[in-house]
Amino acid sequence: GENVEQHPSTLSVQEGDSAVIKCTYSDSASNYFPWYKQELGKRPQLIIDIRSNVGEKKDQRIAVTLNKTAKHFSLHITETQPEDSAVYFCAASIGGQFYFGTGTSLTVIP
Amino acid sequence: DTAVSQTPKYLVTQMGNDKSIKCEQNLGHDTMYWYKQDSKKFLKIMFSYNNKELIINETVPNRFSPKSPDKAHLNLHINSLELGDSAVYFCASSQGWDRGTEAFFGQGTRLTVV
Numbered sequence: 001g002e003n004v005e006q007h008p009s010t011l012s013v014q015e016g017d018s019a020v021i022k023c024t025y026s027d028s029a030s031n032y033f034p035w036y037k038q039e040l041g042k043r044p045q046l047i048i049d050i051r052s053n054v055g056e057k058k059d060q061r062i063a064v065t066l067n068k069t070a071k072h073f074s075l076h077i078t079e080t081q082p083e084d085s086a087v088y089f090c091a092a093s094i095g096g097q098f099y100f101g102t103g104t105s106l107t108v109i110p
Numbered sequence: 111d112t113a114v115s116q117t118p119k120y121l122v123t124q125m126g127n128d129k130s131i132k133c134e135q136n137l138g139h140d141t142m143y144w145y146k147q148d149s150k151k152f153l154k155i156m157f158s159y160n161n162k163e164l165i166i167n168e169t170v171p172n173r174f175s176p177k178s179p180d181k182a183h184l185n186l187h188i189n190s191l192e193l194g195d196s197a198v199y200f201c202a203s204s205q206g207w208d209r210g211t212e213a214f215f216g217q218g219t220r221l222t223v224v
Contacts, residue, residue, distance in 0.1 A: 001168075032210035043200065043215040044153070051210060087151055096141055096207035097166060100153040 002027040004092050006101025013080050014109050021104045023090035024072040032093035033066060033073050038103075039086045047088075048075070080108045113137050116201050116216035123191055124224055131186045131219045133201030140206040141165075142184040143213065144176060147198040159184055160207040191223045 003026040013019050025033075031052040036044035050057045050064045050073065057064050061080075066073040077084055085108045090101040114135045123129050135142065144156040158166040162178040173189045184201060201216040 034212050038151075043217050045215070046212045049212060089153060093210060096160065096204065096209065097155065097158055098143070098202075098204075098213050099155070103151045103153075105151075 002030055002092050002094055002097070002099040004090060004099045004101045006090050006104060008104060009102065010105045010107075012107045012109060015080060015082060017080055019075075019077045019080055019084070019106055019108075021075045021088055021090065021106075022072060023074070023092075023101050024070075025092040025099075026071065027092070027094055028068070028071065030092040030094040030099075033064070034091050034093070034098075035064060035075050036089040036091065036100075037086045038089065044089060077106075080106075082108050082110050084108050112217075114201060114203055114214050114216040116199075116219050118219060119217060120220050120222075122222045122224065125191055125193060127191050128187070128189045129191060129221070130188070131199055131201075131221075133184045133186070133216055135182055135201075135203040135214070137203055137205075137214060139203040139214075140181060141204045142178065142181075143202040143204075144184065144186050145200040145202060145215075147200060147218070149197070153200070157184075157186075165207065188221075191221075193223050196221055196223045 006023045034049035037047045038044040063076045087103045091098045141160045156170045157176045175187045178184045198218045202213040204213045205211040
C-alpha cells in the first residue's frame with residue numbers, strides 16, 4: 001500500500017514567520033493530496049488540497065506544492081499566527097483510500 | 111447541522127467488555143471509513159466501505175467488526191476489549207470511491223479501556 005512520510009514531527013516558529021511541512025509518498029498512482037489541521041481535542045479538518053494535475057495551489061496564507069516526479073508535496077504557511085498552532089496531517093489518496101502522514105505539531109510562539 | 115456524527119463521544123469500559131460506536135453522515139456520501147488515532151496522534155485506517163460494501167480491512171483484529179446497514183451509517187462493534195484498544199476512533203466519509211474529494215471527519219470517540 002501507499003506509504004506517506006511527514007517531516008518534521010514538531011515545529012516551533014515565531015509569530016509572523018513562515019512554516020513549512022514536507023511529505024513524501026511512495027505510490028505514483030496517488031492522485032489527490034489533502035492537508036488537515038487538527039486542534040487539540042477536535043476532529044481533523046481540511047485546510048487545503050491539491051490534485052495530481054496541479055503543481056501549486058494557494059489560499060490566502062496557505063499554499064501547497066506538489067512535485068509528482070519526486071513524489072513529494074509541501075505545506076507552506078506564511079505570517080503565522082497563534083491560532084495556527086495545531087497538528088497538521090498530509091495525506092495521499094489512491095482509489096478513494098486516504099493514507100495519512102504521521103503529523104506535525106506546529107507551535108506558533110507569540 | 112452536523113455532517114458526520116459519532117456516538118458516544120466518550121466511552122470508558124473494562125477489559126473484556128463488548129462495545130459499539132455509531133456513525134452517521136448526512137452528506138449523501140457513498141464512502142465511509144473508520145480510523146484509529148493513538149496517543150502519538152497517528153491516524154491509521156481500519157476499514158473503508160463503499161455503498162455499504164467493505165472495500166478495505168487494514169489488518170485489524172477480528173474483534174473489530176464494522177456494520178453498514180445503509181450508506182449513511184457505519185457502526186463499529188468491538189468484542190473483548192483490550193487495554194491497547196484505548197484510542198480515539200474517528201469515522202469519516204467522502205463523496206465516492208476514487209472521486210478525489212476530501213474526507214469529512216466525525217468528532218471522534220475517545221475510548222478508554224481500564
